[in-house]
Amino acid sequence: MTIPDSYVPCARFTLMDLSFIINELGEEREHYFNAIAPPIVQSSNFAFDSVAGMRELLLDEYKGFLYSRGNNPTIDILRKKLAALDGAEDALVFGSGAAAIFAAVLSQVKQGDHVICVREPYSWARQLFENILSRFGVQTTFVDGTQTANFEKALQPNTSLIYLESPNSLTFELQDIAAVTALAKSRNIVTIIDNSYCTPLYQQPHLMGVDLCIQSATKFISGHSDTVAGVLTGSREKIKKIFASELLNIGSGIAPFNAWLLLRGLRTLEIRLQRSAESTRTVVDRLRQHPLIEKIYFPLAPDFPQYELARRQMKGAAGLFTIQLKADTREQVERFCNSLQHFLMAVSWGGHESLAFPACASIPAEDFDPGISKHRMVRLYVGLEDAGYLISDLEQALEKMKG
Numbered sequence: 001m002t003i004p005d006s007y008v009p010c011a012r013f014t015l016m017d018l019s020f021i022i023n024e025l026g027e028e029r030e031h032y033f034n035a036i037a038p039p040i041v042q043s044s045n046f047a048f049d050s051v052a053g054m055r056e057l058l059l060d061e062y063k064g065f066l067y068s069r070g071n072n073p074t075i076d077i078l079r080k081k082l083a084a085l086d087g088a089e090d091a092l093v094f095g096s097g098a099a100a101i102f103a104a105v106l107s108q109v110k111q112g113d114h115v116i117c118v119r120e121p122y123s124w125a126r127q128l129f130e131n132i133l134s135r136f137g138v139q140t141t142f143v144d145g146t147q148t149a150n151f152e153k154a155l156q157p158n159t160s161l162i163y164l165e166s167p168n169s170l171t172f173e174l175q176d177i178a179a180v181t182a183l184a185k186s187r188n189i190v191t192i193i194d195n196s197y198c199t200p201l202y203q204q205p206h207l208m209g210v211d212l213c214i215q216s217a218t219k220f221i222s223g224h225s226d227t228v229a230g231v232l233t234g235s236r237e238k239i240k241k242i243f244a245s246e247l248l249n250i251g252s253g254i255a256p257f258n259a260w261l262l263l264r265g266l267r268t269l270e271i272r273l274q275r276s277a278e279s280t281r282t283v284v285d286r287l288r289q290h291p292l293i294e295k296i297y298f299p300l301a302p303d304f305p306q307y308e309l310a311r312r313q314m315k316g317a318a319g320l321f322t323i324q325l326k327a328d329t330r331e332q333v334e335r336f337c338n339s340l341q342h343f344l345m346a347v348s349w350g351g352h353e354s355l356a357f358p359a360c361a362s363i364p365a366e367d368f369d370p371g372i373s374k375h376r377m378v379r380l381y382v383g384l385e386d387a388g389y390l391i392s393d394l395e396q397a398l399e400k401m402k403g
C-alpha cells in the first residue's frame with residue numbers, strides 16, 4: 001500500500017506558466033539597473049510633481065504608490081506573482097496569515113450576520129469567530145466539514161459567510177470544495193478558504209468556486225522560517241474593497257524587506273514542495289508498519305478516510321502528517337519527542353527544517369489522558385533533509401519511547 005506518485009503542479013499551470021510567474025511576472029528590471037534580484041524599496045512615502053498627481057492617488061490609493069501602508073513597488077511584484085499563482089485577479093499581502101484571515105473575514109460580515117465555519121479551524125481563526133466577532137453580533141456555527149450536508153443544515157437566513165480550511169493542519173479533514181461553493185453561490189453566500197497546507201501549486205480553490213483564498217506565507221511561500229506573512233487573493237472588486245478598507249485601516253500590510261524574502265522564497269517553491277513531498281511519502285510509507293504507531297494521518301495515504309476526495313481536489317501533499325503513538329502515558333509521548341535529534345521541536349512548518357509538534361504541548365500536563373487519541377498525536381513536518389536521515393531519527397526516538 002504505497003502512496004501514489006502524483007506530485008505534479010496543478011493542471012492549470014503548464015510548467016512554462018509556472019516558470020514565467022516565478023521568474024518574470026511583475027519584474028521590470030529595466031527600471032532598476034537590470035538587477036536580477038528586485039530592489040527592496042524601503043521607503044514609507046512617494047513624491048509627486050503636481051497637486052493633480054497627488055490628488056489622484058489620495059482619492060484612490062489602490063492605483064499607485066502613495067504611502068507604503070498601502071502600495072509599495074517591492075510588494076507590488078509579489079502581489080502580481082501571488083495573484084497569478086492562485087489564478088486570481090489580485091492579491092494582498094499581510095504581515096501574517098492571521099492578519100489575512102482577520103481582514104478577509106471582517107470584510108464579509110456585519111452585525112447580525114451568521115457564519116458557518118469548519119470545526120477546528122486554525123486556532124486564531126477560531127479565536128476570531130468565537131471571541132471577537134461574537135462581541136459584535138456575528139454568530140458562528142462550527143460544523144463537521146467532511147459532510148457537505150452539514151453546511152446545508154447549518155444555513156440560516158442571515159448566513160453571509162462560509163469559512164473553509166481544506167485540509168486542516170493536524171488531522172487533515174477535507175471539505176468537498178466545489179460542492180460547498182455551489183451551495184454557497186445558490187444562497188449568495190461568500191466563501192473563504194485557508195489553503196496554507198496545499199499552496200496554489202497543489203490546490204486551486206478559485207477554480208473550484210471559492211471567492212477569497214488565504215494562505216499563511218510564513219509556511220511554504222517563505223520556506224526558510226525567516227519571516228511571518230499572509231496572502232489573500234480574489235476578484236479585483238473584492239480585493240480593491242479590502243485594500244481600501246481593512247488593509248489600510250488595520251495597517252496590517254507587509255514590510256518591503258519581508259516581501260522581498262517571500263519573493264526569494266517563491267523562486268524555489270516548486271522544487272522545495274517536490275522534495276518535501278517525495279521525502280514525506282518515503283517517511284510515511286516507512287512508519288506505516290511501525291508497532292508503536294497506532295495511526296498515521298496523511299491525506300494522500302490510500303487508507304485516509306477522504307483519500308478519494310483528496311485525489312480529486314488536491315494535486316499533491318508535502319511535509320505535514322500526524323502520527324498517533326501507542327503510548328500509555330504522557331511521559332512516553334514526551335520521551336519520544338525529547339529524544340528526536342534532527343526534528344526540531346517547534347510550532348509552524350513549511351521551512352527547510354523538519355519539525356515535531358506534540359499536541360499534548362497545548363494542554364496542561366495534568367490534563368493528559370491516554371484515552372484521548374489527540375493527546376497522543378505528534379504532528380511532523382518533513383523539510384528538505386534526506387529522508388533516510390529523518391527516518392533513522394524517528395526510529396531511534398520510537399525505540400526510546402517505552403523507556
Ligand SMILES: *Cc1c(COP(=O)(O)O)cnc(C)c1O
Binds near residue numbers: 096099122194219229
Ligand atoms: C500558520 C497558519 C496560519 C496563520 O498564519 P501566520 O502567518 O502564523 O499568522 C493560518 N492557517 C494555517 C493552516 C496555518 O498553519
